[in-house]
Amino acid sequence: MITSINKRSYPNTLIVILAQDQGKSSYIEKNDITQVTDEQGNVTGYNFFNVDQLIDYDKLPDGQVELTDEELTKLNEKLSQVGFDTQLGYGEPTLVYGYVKTCDPHPDSDHLHVTTVEVGNDREVQIVCGAPNIAQGQKIVVALPGTLMPNGQQIWPGALRGVDSFGMICAARELGLPHAEQKRGIMVVPDDFTVGAAFEAQKCDELLANGKIQL
Structure with a gap:
């Protein structure tokens, strides 16, 4: 899982990448979350908009960010709240x-x-x-x-x-x-x-x- 922020191009947005895109992507929007899937229906990522309502956005640097346990829990709670089944988790270092x-x-x-x-x-x-x-x-x-x-x-x-x-x-x-x-x-x-x-x-x-x- 890659979590990153680009404050200039995508302000107040957390980008979560779960897998490499394969072919044409599809998008499902629910509240402030967009789910990205590939042609086979595999979930490849999420965009969390207005993410400052969930975590302390201002303290996070540009680029890849490491989420705390508390931040990860809040993101997963938001996914469940809006109706997405995926739960995010830490992976091994890459x-x-x-x-x-x-x-x-x-x-x-x-x-x-x-x-x-x-x-x-x-x-x-x-x-x-x-x-x-x-x-x-x-x-x-x-x-x-x-x-x-x-x-x-x-x-x-x-x-x-x-x-x-x-x-x-x-x-x-x-x-x-x-x-x-x-x-x-x-x-x-x-x-x-x-x-x-x-x-x-x-x-x-x-x-x-x-x-x-x-x-």
């Missing part, structure tokens, strides 16, 4: 530390690589990566499907030159870190970072500032 288990040349590209990345809980994902410094044995930051990046990009499964990819291996600049250099290349974190643990922006930026993270 921006995590990973380990590059394998890294092979893409069969149809001279610069892409096909990687197998461990992301915790005995789970591995295949990710196509175009960074020039990607290599086997690195610990890196992975944006898994369902991640909303600081620039507003949403990460979903896709394919690059015919090879399936289930996430993105991140550069420091893509993570919006203040001390990131504006150049190509993924960020390599220290070996003692725990695979599957949630990304810590402040910690990584401090290491960047002190030259303790590779670019």
Whole structure:
């Protein structure tokens, strides 16, 4: 579940994304809530309008927001009140530390690589990566499907030159870190970072500032 706010383009609105859109979307409006479904009838998200009546909108930042238990409860109560069956819930973190288990040349590209990345809980994902410094044995930051990046990009499964990819291996600049250099290349974190643990922006930026993270 991605929850985000864009105070300039969509004032006083909380956007909730539950899944990737598949084909043409349909909309059902009830009071201050719009439900979004795809062509198969799957619920892919909600827009909560006049959301300041439910939660403290002014304190929330632009971009992705982390809801408190109290805020989530109020949103679910509102969904039930207006007649929607869906109940929102927290998911596992989607921006995590990973380990590059394998890294092979893409069969149809001279610069892409096909990687197998461990992301915790005995789970591995295949990710196509175009960074020039990607290599086997690195610990890196992975944006898994369902991640909303600081620039507003949403990460979903896709394919690059015919090879399936289930996430993105991140550069420091893509993570919006203040001390990131504006150049190509993924960020390599220290070996003692725990695979599957949630990304810590402040910690990584401090290491960047002190030259303790590779670019």
